[in-house]
Amino acid sequence: MTFQDRLKKVMAGGNLRVADLARWFERPHATVRSWVNDGYQPNGGPHDNKAILSALEKLERLVAGKRLFPVPRLAPRKRIEYLGTIRAAVR
Numbered sequence: 001m002t003f004q005d006r007l008k009k010v011m012a013g014g015n016l017r018v019a020d021l022a023r024w025f026e027r028p029h030a031t032v033r034s035w036v037n038d039g040y041q042p043n044g045g046p047h048d049n050k051a052i053l054s055a056l057e058k059l060e061r062l063v064a065g066k067r068l069f070p071v072p073r074l075a076p077r078k079r080i081e082y083l084g085t086i087r088a089a090v091r
Contacts, residue, residue, distance in 0.1 A: 004039040006056060011036070014063040015070035020083055025055055058090050 001009075010016060016024075022032040034040040042052045063069045068086050071079060 002039065003041055003056075004035060006060065007036050010056070010059050010063045013070065014059070015072075020071070020079070023080065023083055024059060024087060025052055027052075062086065062090065 007021065011018075011021065014020075018033050018036055019029055021036070022029040025032060035042070042049045044052075071082060074082055
């Protein structure tokens with residue numbers, strides 16, 4: 001499964017948007033959008049790429065576990081808080 005496929009799978013299963021993934025990976029929205037829509041791969045340094053893949057693996061496990069995901073319908077500010085709380089807890 002490609003990096004793009006993995007992202008699309010967690011988006012579908014976790015009720016996530018590109019903006020949510022940008023916050024999760026702490027990367028610019030345009031960068032993550034290119035990963036999701038255009039199939040680009042992370043192209044930072046080796047440690048940066050490892051951190052991105054690790055964050056994706058954590059997100060995949062959380063979405064598969066279906067405890068905290070899919071993200072419920074929330075106002076934008078609450079959605080940001082919800083995802084931030086989950087991310088902080090799994091670091």
